[in-house]
Amino acid sequence: MSQADLTMEGHSTGLMVGPVFSIPTKKLAMWLFIIADTMTFAACLVAYGFLRNGSAEWPRPFHSITNVAIMTFILLTSSLTMLIGVRSARAGDKAAAFRWTMLTAALGIVFALLHIREWMGLIEEGMTMFKNPWGTGLFGASFFSITGLHLTHVSTGVIALIAVGLRYKGGRYNADDLEVLGLYWHFVDLVWMFVVPLVYLMNLTH
Numbered sequence: 001m002s003q004a005d006l007t008m009e010g011h012s013t014g015l016m017v018g019p020v021f022s023i024p025t026k027k028l029a030m031w032l033f034i035i036a037d038t039m040t041f042a043a044c045l046v047a048y049g050f051l052r053n054g055s056a057e058w059p060r061p062f063h064s065i066t067n068v069a070i071m072t073f074i075l076l077t078s079s080l081t082m083l084i085g086v087r088s089a090r091a092g093d094k095a096a097a098f099r100w101t102m103l104t105a106a107l108g109i110v111f112a113l114l115h116i117r118e119w120m121g122l123i124e125e126g127m128t129m130f131k132n133p134w135g136t137g138l139f140g141a142s143f144f145s146i147t148g149l150h151l152t153h154v155s156t157g158v159i160a161l162i163a164v165g166l167r168y169k170g171g172r173y174n175a176d177d178l179e180v181l182g183l184y185w186h187f188v189d190l191v192w193m194f195v196v197p198l199v200y201l202m203n204l205t206h
Contacts, residue, residue: 030180034187041191045198048142059134060203068200071114078107079189082182089175098169105161108154115151150195153188
């Protein structure tokens, strides 16, 4: 084989490798969704900040951080279990990957139930979307809107975890699908890290 043939073969082989920075379509779609959703949450939190700073009678209804601390711990733990599940899938341990994915979904359900219980307690104290016994009614609207949007994402994530996990167990999905779903779940957890200080910690009673 001549040097020219070797050169042509090398170029041909290089063309088959593909771009260095290419990513799978599903992962790209998820990243684009996360970027767009980040803008949504950012807009909500910025609007909340303006409302809070512009209201002289902003309520501080939270007497303890115990409940939000437990919720935060559960959500952070679910990120860890999701990470372990994806790593198990990459290692070829299908049974372990399924178990960790289902555990992540279970933690998400516990988080949602604690959140709903918190809502019910605030509603029993007289807080609604338009009024509360502590100050401006804008607090109820902003609180339920932001936490409700996040809770919707958690609930959607739980449904997706169960559906993808079952299909992964049945052989219809693979480790890549779990990884893409993991990106969404980590994003939901990260958003909560911004909600906690702005919506909860800054509204603790003195």
